[in-house]
Amino acid sequence: MDTAETEICQHCGKPFGAKAVQGLCPECFMKVGIGTGAVADPADDPTLRAKTPRFIPPTREQLAPRFPQLEILGLIGQGGMGAVYKARQQQLDRLVALKILPAEVSQDPAFAERFTREARALARLNHPNIVTVYDFGQTDGFYYFLMEFIDGTTLRHLLADRKLTPREALAIVPQICEALQYAHDQGIVHRDIKPENILTDKAGRVKIADFGLAKLVETEPQSQRLTQPREVMGTPHYMAPEQVEKPQLVDHRADIYSLGVVFYEMLTGELPLGRFAAPSRKVQVDVRLDEVVLRALEKEPERRYQQASQVRTEVETIAMTSGNTPAVHERKKNMNTRSHKTLWFGIGIGLACPVLVFAIYFLAARGGSDPSQLAREGWQLWQSGRPADAIPKFEQAVKFDPKNAETWNGLGWASFNTGKSEEAEKAFQKVLSLNTNHPAALNGLGQIYLAQKKYGEAEKFLLNAGPRAPAAWYGLAKLYLIQAKFEQAEKWAQMIVDSGQGDEGARAMLQAAKDKKLSDGLRLMLEPQ
């Protein structure tokens, strides 16, 4: 491997430059070490070789003579629709993505004609949220597209790590809608919307790839495809019911269904399979999102949203009006982070909701005595790690709007984080007087009593907050460990770890609970001083 190739792993397609272990992608290196996927490795098991006739991407050496204008830098991805290479267009000195379609498509005599017709239509798509097609053609039996190179990652990779926060999902969805609406207006249906085809660049812009390719690459009659499912079909989970049942009737509303699946997965980390629960029953999100997701997922196309732009409008309205009620798990501690990802999600939100941004500036310019604006400023300060500065904002806001539980909740947390337990307790009590079941306030009171070693009280409140406030699980695990109630401690610590969000501390607690023994070091970390 030369240095140009080490930037992006040839196997997983992820960039790894700074973390390279002796020039190797550490993630793939570890994967091979563990042995994951080893069974499918022909070198490890020769008997497997003949059974999987899959598309083998051409090597750089095979491609180079066919594309003299390009410097092929490496393979960055492959799937049923072909293989994608990172390349440099030497004349223009720009990076491009070269997509090679599977060789089998050229065996279909009608393909050449269809390819030219469809590719022209795709190349005409010109939209900031759609990967631009620069050129297309055929050379020596290879059908190819030359496309805009996106320096970023796919939504699949983002989701592989964890589920997104509602806020991130709300920044991404409107951009997908814009791209879809634009393409639908041009009469083009994507037909294969899934996280692998949704890219995000470093500026947080969403770019949809492979518009219309599903239809183009489809080489067999549908009836035959159904009895002989092939890799080309990709995963069926994102397909609208009519794509399977009545493929000849598929229209742009199939994309809206797929968007619904992607949206659901972004919010919950799961696919909406069988009798699935509404997102807000699984995670803490605005309940209004349930309606949007469920309507996009209607089985009958007639009952779905009829236009992608409708989804966009609804999502943006929700994003704008729930700005001051962040869910517990989407609060951010470090705004000055080294990770550029925050920045691009931030910019993403900015791009998605220009109206919101404008509204914030407008109100800020007015010097605002608007309570919801004050509360929003309070949360922003709190999120950027300045709870002390947030207190006056919340205090002022509750004066104007004393019946707003969320604002009292903000005052509670800001006070708690500045060590003002009494004020915090009062504020949380106020929240509960307005909404007896407010999980964040229940958790807040639990944490206060935990810090004051009032374990009985702490337990009561944390257990009440429990199912809906993951932050309370941490408190419960800690509480039971301190009290040497190891079985209960294990249950909650296990929940944190299983949720995939646990850190080293959570795992240390789980281990201690399993061992039924609290080390001195851990005790010192857990017990209030």
Added chain:
Amino acid sequence: MLAAGGNDSVRARDALAKLCQTYWYPLYAYVRQRGYAPHDAQDLTQEFFARLLEKNTLGAITREKGRFRSFLLTTLNHFLVDEWNKARAQKRGGGQVVSLDARDAETRFGREPVDALTPERLFEQNWALALLDLVYRQLQHEYETDGKAAIFNELKSCLTGARSSVPYAVLAPRLKMSENTVKTSVHRLRRRYRELLRAEVAHTVTSPGEVEEELHSLFRALATS
């Protein structure tokens, strides 16, 4: 299993010293992440190891179960809190200690991995990188010692994926081997790599059953970046 947690002997201390050597960087990076300046972080890491290698602490570690990595981090946290308290007490004449912990309880869990890699996450990641680097060098050394440096260099790209970036048909003439021999060599290289990786991880856990679990959690740490 865990050599570093074995008998309270000179041998055990040597093993511990060796582990500290391997995993020095993840600990240092963690201290830096906690907001210490480079110079202070170096001093603190040094001091931490010095204390760790003292008999008392070593005794404490050997009684602990579980992964060496987790306990090193817990002990380091304990140590940092300790040092921080000392420094504070000096500055303010032993004033009241504010519970940072309470604030942490709410925010640490809500922290988003994408937002900022938490110091703990980064620690795990650096730990995994240090481990892989060590195993790579061991593997390379073995091949070099056996006079197979050329084979190692040609085949090392097979250590990251199902396929080599260069087809076996191209590698075969380069290595003056048949294609089948190349395949066998790749198979052997991977097998040896897996053995060395597991042997190294075994030094940091208490029972053989924990090796796979540790490997998976390190893989997850790498995959979250």
